[in-house]
Amino acid sequence: MAVLAAIAVLAVLIVVHELGHFMAARLQGIYANRFSVGFGPILWKYQGSQTEYAVRALPLGGFVGFPDEDPDSDIPLDDPNLLSNRPILDRAIVISAGVIANLIFAYFLLVVQSGIVGIPxxxxxxxxxxxxxxxxxxxxxxxxxxxxxxxxxxxxxxxxxxxxxxxxxxxxxxxxxxxxxxxxxxxxxxxxxxxxxxxxxxxxxxxxxxxxxxxxxxxxRKPAGNLMATLNSAAQEYQRITVLIVQGFGKLISNFQETANQVSGPIAIIDIGSKIASSDPFSLFQFAALISINLAIINILPLPALDGGQLAFLLIEGISGKPLPTVIQQNIMQTGLFLLLGLGIFLILRDTVNLLPASW
Structure with missing residues (x-):
């Protein structure tokens, strides 16, 4: 049950992130034809009236697909509701909404913990x-x-x-x-x-x-006494966690050789979460908030295949007045996605080996 709880936490955070993208598109009337949790082969899917919802085999994130990227789409290329035909601001809102959703959800989790359980x-x-x-x-x-x-x-x-x-x-x-x-x-x-x-x-x-x-x-743990105390306590814990995460990223960059082996993949995260669920289930709120903020910060980095990489493309378009050629964007994003999946698979294998008994 503890492992399932940890898996559920990670899955919920991925869904929250992708829902941010999805809802930002839908609320602006932008078409979104795919909503996927995970990458790779499809394990389960449901075809809605406009969108295919799917769960895939590799739990390394998720994505929202748009007809612009689908060669089989029958929507005219000049349709104003295609993402690529929207102004830069509209597209930036859609791209950044996943990060914003994770940050808001992290604060919500800390408010719940502060008000009901108490911040440890x-x-x-x-x-x-x-x-x-x-x-x-x-x-x-x-x-x-x-x-x-x-x-x-x-x-x-x-x-x-x-x-x-x-x-x-x-x-x-x-x-x-x-x-x-x-x-x-x-x-x-x-x-x-x-x-x-x-x-x-x-x-x-x-x-x-x-x-x-x-x-x-x-x-x-001592639950906050009133609403303002709850919000303030959650805000202080939110700030503390965010500062620690940013400092951690700083150390990773400045001392990469020494700290790279401390980077955790989904298997290690689930293992940590399961241990927390077994020993102190109420700390899962704080654990989930920490992972949610982590996901937000990682995704905003200006790297290919991440939200920050797509925002970087929009910045270039805004400065130059025209987007990078589609072929160049696709090559950069595909290379980034390949490297990201490779890193994810490596972390899964490494973390799995580390969890095996030493005598194996």
């Missing part, structure tokens, strides 16, 4: 949590008796500061102490333990003990 707030507790023990990187912690979910309270009789400062302090203390004994005060449930260990020497010359560390604390 992390309350810091003393110490740093051992989220997992990683003997494959070093046996020091395992041999010393440290276990997952232990909380390190102090190092060499020095209490750790609260929050991120404590996490950074502990990391630096370990990294700066290869082959030097450290005395730890560790909390395991209700028991306080004194553990001595000596960090090993990692290949980079830093100390290592073989654990994953994270902030210690708990997530609490």
């Amino acid at each position: 707030d992390f309350v810091e507790k003393p110490g740093v949590l051992i989220s997992s023990v990683a003997p494959q990187s070093s046996l020091v912690a395992e041999n010393a008796g440290i276990k997952a979910d232990d909380v390190i309270l102090s190092v060499n009789s020095q209490d750790l500061p609260l929050g991120q400062d404590g996490l950074i302090y502990l990391q630096q203390k370990i990294q700066n102490s290869p082959n030097k004994s450290l005395s730890l005060k560790v909390q395991r449930e209700e028991t306080i333990l004194d553990i001595n260990l000596t960090p090993g020497l990692a290949p980079d010359g830093k100390g290592i003990i073989g654990v994953a560390l994270q902030l210690n604390g708990e997530i609490i």
Whole structure:
């Protein structure tokens, strides 16, 4: 059920994006003859009076098709309701409507969460949590008796500061102490333990003990008390998520070699969503909002096969007074679509392999 919930979240966000394009066209009287979720072979379709609705095999997005692109269409090429015959502003509205729909829907999700469930707030507790023990990187912690979910309270009789400062302090203390004994005060449930260990020497010359560390604390939720508080809380969370996403894209561009392997495809997104659905279903609202904003930002990038690429064509047309030749536009878009599908398939395969048991 958790996996189905995660798949449903991704599918809904794709539908919202494509509905933005579709409704923007329909409300302006522009013909739209195809509405598809996914790419590739058709798994299911329904033929409406004007539009074919379809679900396709590759869950890498979706598209709205227009008769302008259909060689079998019997609509005259000079029909004013064809997208290509509309003014630049009308076409720009249709192209950008998917991004706008995702951004609006993300805020709506956060309003629902803020008003009904409450925006999660992390309350810091003393110490740093051992989220997992990683003997494959070093046996020091395992041999010393440290276990997952232990909380390190102090190092060499020095209490750790609260929050991120404590996490950074502990990391630096370990990294700066290869082959030097450290005395730890560790909390395991209700028991306080004194553990001595000596960090090993990692290949980079830093100390290592073989654990994953994270902030210690708990997530609490408190629904907003009234409508204005709900809208304000949702707006603050919306801003926070958007800033984090933009910063993430900035790091991806500036440190591509180091961060490229962190890019997730649909399989990894579904895996993350299913884990959230299993452990904290109410956080799916926030997760969906994050993915929705991500989709909007990715789609507005001026790259072929994305909405931003089509807007770039319109910008060129507006500046030069005439569109790029159709053949050039088609070649650019087809190349972009091929690369996008190739990247999507690569991410699906990579994420699937990463999810397989290590012994497979």
